[in-house]
Amino acid sequence: MFLAQPPAVIAADALAMRDRPDSTPDLEGIDVPVLWLHGEEDQLMPIDGARATAEKILGAVFVPIPGGGHMAPMENPKVANDALGEFLKKK
Numbered sequence: 107m108f109l110a111q112p113p114a115v116i117a118a119d120a121l122a123m124r125d126r127p128d129s130t131p132d133l134e135g136i137d138v139p140v141l142w143l144h145g146e147e148d149q150l151m152p153i154d155g156a157r158a159t160a161e162k163i164l165g166a167v168f169v170p171i172p173g174g175g176h177m178a179p180m181e182n183p184k185v186a187n188d189a190l191g192e193f194l195k196k197k
Contacts (some may be wrong), residue, residue: 119131124195130159133163136166137164139165139167140165140167141166141167141169141193142156142169142173143171143178143190144157144164144170145174145176145182146170146171146173146174147174147175148171148175148176149176151176157170158178167189169186172185
């Protein structure tokens with residue numbers, strides 16, 4: 107999917123991600139249910155950093171996706187869908 111995008115779009119996306127403001131201080135104010143699905147093999151945001159970030163959201167449910175990278179729900183849809191189903195049953 108990524109490689110199918112025009113180079114200008116890829117460059118603009120990279121710059122937007124680089125230049126966005128840090129919203130980490132806002133995480134503790136989130137007061138809605140949060141399910142964080144994260145690929146165990148994500149190279150853009152390693153799982154330890156993702157888990158630490160998710161822990162800043164009170165009550166967030168963090169689910170590591172085996173075999174998943176940065177597009178974990180597409181790379182392991184069974185685990186992602188099962189986790190979403192369980193999360194929704196509890197809410």
